[in-house]
Amino acid sequence: MNNYDFDQIAVEMKGITQKFGSLVANDNIDLTVHKGEVHALLGENGAGKTTLVNSLYGLYHPTSGDIFINGEKVVMDTPNVAIGHGIGMVHQHFMLIKPFTVVENIILGKETHKHGVLDMERATKEVMELSERYGLTIDPTACIQDITVGMQQRVEILKTLYRGADILILDEPTAVLTPQEILDLIKIINNLTDQGKTIIIITHKLKEIKDVADFCTIIRRGKKIDTVKVADVSESDLASMMVGREVSFKVDKEESEPGDIVLEVNDLHVKDNRDIPAVEGLSLKVRRGEILGIAGVDGNGQNELVDALTGIRKAESGEVLVNGNNILGLNPRGILDHKVSTIPQDRQKRGLVLEYSIAENIIIENYKKAPFSRKGWLNFPAIREYARKLVKEFDVRPDDENYISGSLSGGNQQKVIIAREISNNPDLLIAVQPTRGLDVGAIEYVHKALVAQRDKGKAVLLISLELDEVINVSDRIGVIYEGKIVGEVKAEGADENEIGLMMAGGSNS
Amino acid sequence: MKNPLKNSALGITLISILLGLFVGALILLFIGYNPIEAYSVMLNGIFGSVRYLSWTIIYATPIILTGLSVAFAFKTGLFNIGAEGQYIVGALTAALVGYYVPMPTLLHIPFVLICSITAGSLWGSIAGYLKARFGVNEVISTIMLNWIALYLNNFFVLNEKIKRPGSEATNKILDSAKIIFFDVWKKSPDGQAFRKAHPFFNDIFRTPANAGFLIAILAAVLVLLILNKTTLGYSLKAVGFNKDAAEFGGINIKSSMISSMAIAGGLSGLAGAVQVTGFTREASALAAMEGYGFEGISVALIGANNPIGCVLAGLFYGALKYGGSKIQPRIGAPYEIISIIMGTIVLFIAMPKLIRMMKITKKKEAE
Numbered sequence: 001m002n003n004y005d006f007d008q009i010a011v012e013m014k015g016i017t018q019k020f021g022s023l024v025a026n027d028n029i030d031l032t033v034h035k036g037e038v039h040a041l042l043g044e045n046g047a048g049k050t051t052l053v054n055s056l057y058g059l060y061h062p063t064s065g066d067i068f069i070n071g072e073k074v075v076m077d078t079p080n081v082a083i084g085h086g087i088g089m090v091h092q093h094f095m096l097i098k099p100f101t102v103v104e105n106i107i108l109g110k111e112t113h114k115h116g117v118l119d120m121e122r123a124t125k126e127v128m129e130l131s132e133r134y135g136l137t138i139d140p141t142a143c144i145q146d147i148t149v150g151m152q153q154r155v156e157i158l159k160t161l162y163r164g165a166d167i168l169i170l171d172e173p174t175a176v177l178t179p180q181e182i183l184d185l186i187k188i189i190n191n192l193t194d195q196g197k198t199i200i201i202i203t204h205k206l207k208e209i210k211d212v213a214d215f216c217t218i219i220r221r222g223k224k225i226d227t228v229k230v231a232d233v234s235e236s237d238l239a240s241m242m243v244g245r246e247v248s249f250k251v252d253k254e255e256s257e258p259g260d261i262v263l264e265v266n267d268l269h270v271k272d273n274r275d276i277p278a279v280e281g282l283s284l285k286v287r288r289g290e291i292l293g294i295a296g297v298d299g300n301g302q303n304e305l306v307d308a309l310t311g312i313r314k315a316e317s318g319e320v321l322v323n324g325n326n327i328l329g330l331n332p333r334g335i336l337d338h339k340v341s342t343i344p345q346d347r348q349k350r351g352l353v354l355e356y357s358i359a360e361n362i363i364i365e366n367y368k369k370a371p372f373s374r375k376g377w378l379n380f381p382a383i384r385e386y387a388r389k390l391v392k393e394f395d396v397r398p399d400d401e402n403y404i405s406g407s408l409s410g411g412n413q414q415k416v417i418i419a420r421e422i423s424n425n426p427d428l429l430i431a432v433q434p435t436r437g438l439d440v441g442a443i444e445y446v447h448k449a450l451v452a453q454r455d456k457g458k459a460v461l462l463i464s465l466e467l468d469e470v471i472n473v474s475d476r477i478g479v480i481y482e483g484k485i486v487g488e489v490k491a492e493g494a495d496e497n498e499i500g501l502m503m504a505g506g507s508n509s
Numbered sequence: 510m511k512n513p514l515k516n517s518a519l520g521i522t523l524i525s526i527l528l529g530l531f532v533g534a535l536i537l538l539f540i541g542y543n544p545i546e547a548y549s550v551m552l553n554g555i556f557g558s559v560r561y562l563s564w565t566i567i568y569a570t571p572i573i574l575t576g577l578s579v580a581f582a583f584k585t586g587l588f589n590i591g592a593e594g595q596y597i598v599g600a601l602t603a604a605l606v607g608y609y610v611p612m613p614t615l616l617h618i619p620f621v622l623i624c625s626i627t628a629g630s631l632w633g634s635i636a637g638y639l640k641a642r643f644g645v646n647e648v649i650s651t652i653m654l655n656w657i658a659l660y661l662n663n664f665f666v667l668n669e670k671i672k673r674p675g676s677e678a679t680n681k682i683l684d685s686a687k688i689i690f691f692d693v694w695k696k697s698p699d700g701q702a703f704r705k706a707h708p709f710f711n712d713i714f715r716t717p718a719n720a721g722f723l724i725a726i727l728a729a730v731l732v733l734l735i736l737n738k739t740t741l742g743y744s745l746k747a748v749g750f751n752k753d754a755a756e757f758g759g760i761n762i763k764s765s766m767i768s769s770m771a772i773a774g775g776l777s778g779l780a781g782a783v784q785v786t787g788f789t790r791e792a793s794a795l796a797a798m799e800g801y802g803f804e805g806i807s808v809a810l811i812g813a814n815n816p817i818g819c820v821l822a823g824l825f826y827g828a829l830k831y832g833g834s835k836i837q838p839r840i841g842a843p844y845e846i847i848s849i850i851m852g853t854i855v856l857f858i859a860m861p862k863l864i865r866m867m868k869i870t871k872k873k874e875a876e
Contacts, residue, residue, distance in 0.1 A: 310757065312756065312757065331759075331761065332756060332757060332758070332759045333759035333760075333761065336759045342757075344757055349751075349753045349754065350753050350754055350757040351754060351757070352751070352754055353747050353750045353751045353754045353755065354750070354751065355750040355751075356746075356747065356750065360743070360747075364747060364754070364755070364758035364759075364760070365758045365759050367740050367743055367744070368740050373739075373740045376739050376740050376741060377738055377739055377740070378738055378739060378740060378743060
């Protein structure tokens with residue numbers, strides 16, 4: 001922070017307007033970023049932040065407006081033009097070749113060679129130099145598929161630096177990181193600006209903006225609201241500018257009134273893809289009218305637990321009872337029929353068929369039932385009507401049930417999934433990372449929806465890597481470590497440090 | 510958006526076809542033939558008379574059906590290279606059932622068609638099952654099943670008890686199994702008299718004009734309905750687009766793969782049946798693949814995997830095949846030019862970006 005030079009303007013975007021058909025994604029937006037500054041773009045999902053930086057990176061061509069890089073007017077025809085002007089972009093979804101090593105990925109497209117033969121030694125040396133200079137710790141010879149998400153992100157950043165980037169665009173860089181990895185990233189960003197790099201960071205996590213950014217431009221529904229000096233504003237100022245109304249961070253909820261047991265897991269054992277035990281003797285209970293939160297560091301068996309509960313993965317042994325019936329070994333359809341609905345972790349992989357419209361995605365679990373189909377024929381009017389109702393109720397934007405899901409912003413995709421799962425009226429709702437990558441407005445919405453389910457007497461199992469979320473939303477918290485629940489606490493008045501210690505494997509008893 | 514041609518699939522297809530014809534013309538010019546002459550011979554050979562048009566449709570019929578087969582599989586995320594083998598199995602079944610199971614016409618034709626569809630379905634679903642159960646890539650398994658089908662065909666056809674004496678083919682199917690229009694009547698004295706009086710119909714009856722094209726159109730409509738209006742199509746497409754999400758939504762992705770390959774196989778089997786009952790009337794021993802299945806891949810690609818597109822693309826390919834067969838006897842230009850044109854068209858269709866780029870540069874030059 002505070003490495004910026006007010007006299008040098010690295011990026012200036014003037015009057016950027018971007019229309020997609022009748023949709024105005026960016027409406028006359030101005031953006032000024034000084035050299036050495038960390039500039040945050042803040043906005044709700046679908047506000048137009050990503051559209052704006054995509055214009056800067058040459059992926060979109062603005063309908064009108066000009067872009068200046070270091071004072072020079074540039075027409076960003078393709079990303080190559082942007083790269084040529086020292087712009088690098090790290091996308092939210094990484095663009096890495098999984099079986100390749102770290103170095104191979106970094107040099108791809110700009111390979112060092114000696115007489116046409118790949119010179120790996122020199123490449124590794126160059127990459128390691130960069131890595132040390134900016135404090136981006138990596139293992140140059142590891143394959144991408146074997147390293148953590150945090151390290152993959154460092155590889156992406158190195159990739160842009162290797163191409164000589166001076167202006168880095170980071171699109172929601174923390175969405176996929178664990179709390180520790182986020183701290184590392186903040187350190188890296190400070191290292192980068194120390195050495196004169198300029199950073200544009202897209203995010204909707206207010207805390208991170210406060211931690212890392214110098215300036216923040218707020219965009220709401222395609223329009224620029226303001227550019228503020230971060231030091232001068234509070235988190236709640238930022239939140240209300242972004243959403244256009246006051247936002248509460250605390251989840252308001254009454255004391256829970258737990259009823260009968262809905263989900264009971266006894267001594268569950270599940271193996272992961274590599275055939276290594278991931279869930280080892282896990283037991284838990286969730287009652288009607290309560291939210292059980294599972295806190296834990298990523299990779300402690302959460303994914304395998306969810307896969308087993310939803311019928312995607314076979315369990316080795318154990319028992320999973322829903323309302324007293326064993327559902328272990330049933331396929332996903334059979335488990336759905338036991339009134340278990342799940343908000344999956346990866347909305348694009350498991351949650352939605354991106355090529356399908358909102359309406360088509362809404363019925364994916366019920367398309368065989370009346371009124372959505374009769375005797376094998378789909379009833380489109382009924383499907384659309386139902387979807388239209390949910391789109392309204394859950395405030396999906398744009399409010400068009402025929403809109404293709406893949407074109408929705410992440411938060412709206414999540415709303416479609418939540419609408420679908422909650423409208424199933426399940427007895428047990430499993431929510432896995434339900435607010436991953438969402439802005440505060442949407443997070444508030446999701447949390448309220450979960451609590452509302454609880455208040456309707458449903459059992460809710462919340463699995464999240466965000467400890468704040470688990471503590472705020474849950475009634476009870478179970479801590480998962482190495483495939484087991486190692487401790488349980490009441491959420492009310494829970495001690496973050498105590499839970500953190502259990503998450504790291506330290507015993508508190 | 511200003512230029513719909515540039516962005517729409519149809520626009521790209523039409524431009525690709527023009528480019529393909531252009532490349533064909535260049536090659537003709539290069540090897541010393543007048544392309545204008547060649548294309549006018551071809552055009553005249555397609556549209557010159559009712560008889561030619563009838564032949565064009567007969568040529569198009571089987572590849573429309575195999576095109577539908579490939580397109581259906583594509584739509585559901587599978588690449589059916591096995592249309593050829595499914596076609597062979599369907600044709601063989603039609604030849605055998607059409608000869609050995611005598612029945613009244615009204616029953617015999619549907620019976621033959623259903624048997625062939627079933628045979629093709631089973632053949633296709635083998636690949637589907639292997640993929641669902643063991644994860645065998647359908648591209649590999651269908652290619653191998655093509656060869657198994659070919660040798661299975663030869664094994665049956667060349668069997669002493671089945672083979673027609675003095676030939677390398679099965680016996681001709683019974684009249685009751687034929688879908689050729691008025692095949693018996695048109696040779697009778699009554700029919701001959703009618704034909705003399707009506708030269709238009711005479712022209713048609715000189716070809717084995719048959720109901721196959723109507724069957725193909727019906728199949729296209731059926732495929733369109735299945736894909737867009739039924740729960741089956743909905744689930745199969747969901748698996749094709751994103752099998753993880755489909756599985757999560759409770760769709761059985763394994764049985765979807767098998768159903769999808771079975772339907773695709775059924776369509777190719779039907780292609781074989783239509784060809785036998787409408788045209789060849791027999792199954793012959795094959796020294797090599799006949800290519801109807803592989804041509805179906807081109808048809809599906811040119812038709813943008815759209816059932817109606819497949820009908821049009823099949824007609825186009827059929828027209829080129831039939832019209833093109835006339836340039837060799839007339840002006841000596843090689844028939845292979847048709848394959849080159851088709852290959853070029855498919856190549857351009859596979860490169861939509863290139864066409865968009867060409868359009869953009871043209872625009873810039875104009876400015």
